[in-house]
Amino acid sequence: MSVEASGRLLAERDFRRWFVSRSTSFAGTVASAVALPLLTYQTSDSPALTAAVVGLEALPYLLFGLFAGAAADRLRRKAMMVSADIACAALLATVPLAHALGVLTVGHVLAVAFGVGCGFCWFDSAAWGALARLVGKPRLPAANSLIWSTEIVLAIAVPAAAGLLASLADPAVVLAGDAATYLVSAALLVRIGTDLDPPVRAESHVRADIAEGLRFLWRQPVIRTMSLTGFGLNLAGGGASGLLVVHADKVLGLSSPDRRVGLLYSAAAVGGLAAAVLLPRAARTLGAGKVSIVAYALFVLALLGLAVTPVFAGALLLWAAWELGRGAGNMNGITVRQQLTPDELQGRVNTTGRMISWGGTPFGALVGGGVAELAGVRAAYVVLAVPVAVGLVALVASPVRRLRVPAG
DSSP states (O other): OOHHHHHHHHTSHHHHHHHHHHHHHHHHHHHHHHHHHHHHHHHHOOHHHHHHHHHHHHHHHHHHHHHHHHHHTTSOHHHHHHHHHHHHHHHHHHHHHHHHHTOOOHHHHHHHHHHHHHHHHHHHHHHHHHHHHHHOGGGHHHHHHHHHHHHHHHHHHHHHHHHHHHHHSOHHHHHHHHHHHHHHHHHHHHTOOSOOSOOOOOOOOHHHHHHHHHHHHHHSHHHHHHHHHHHHHHHHHHHHHHTHHHHHHHTTOOOTTOTHHHHHHHHHHHHHHHHHHHHHHHHHHHOHHHHHHHHHHHHHHHHHHHHHOOOHHHHHHHHHHHHHHHHHHHHHHHHHHHHHSOGGGHHHHHHHHHHHHHTHHHHHHHHHHHHHHHHOHHHHHHHHHHHHHHHHHHHHHSGGGGOOOOOO
């Protein structure tokens, strides 16, 4: 992405409002990703319930993703997004209010995590098409690159600040700030003048459309293999990330308000940035198939390293390596799926593939939390490495190993 292309996009008033809206809301979301597990662990002292936060945030996409996508092609997209933002703000605001009144429970926190996940599902479904209408398809790569790069930078900086604020004040204060970011996002979206809605469509059978996408995914061996192994990758990813606060406490000896907990999240974000930067060149050099194989192997090694390393500096490096493997595996899978899918099936196949891959996250939170509750977080990380190791073997044994597709 060139500086000139970014400058031209940001010079447009409606895109600038979109960009600031998404960046502000994302910063709040990343802060909540630190605050919600901290608050759950402080309230319950339960590894299982702490891990459940990540699972509950991801579960709505698995439950409602296909239907939300269909709705976004039929309803007013701006209204969907603004409504989702306002609903998320209202849900998050109940946590600091209940905390101030002394009536906050862990069930309340978990319900809010699920509700915010629902809001994200419906917002995200409308946002993909809305952005295409806003900038036009030819400029989508530049627009996405600018937005994603900014989000990765925020994911590096914000967790450390959120961890510091949570240690100096309280995690509930961080959630109040996140509620405010959703309101800012809604206010900016309302002011966008461009028509973001899809063209009027003739009535169609949603079930038949979904079935066609599923059939293509299942009959394409590379997409099928990478989607199914992606389920295992995100199962382990959801379980491991959901236990980060517990890992910091039980393995590294950091109490939950310690500001260094936020640095662990930031280290993982650095790994994600490295994955985004290195992926295009790695795909050209190694081939897309080998990129996935290397990414899965790195994930397994980093997770096993986290299970045995008690040193904070070592954990920082391992969390970065872990997210490098997870990020590269996921991003490479998305790119390959886009490249191998016909244009007329892009929406359905990519939504279905994303649901399958991301669908492992809540199951990983359940498995990881349960094992950590019974046998400790070290054992949980060893167990979570197993589905990724199985996926690694499947990738090596499948046509993915020889896959090479054009990489720009």
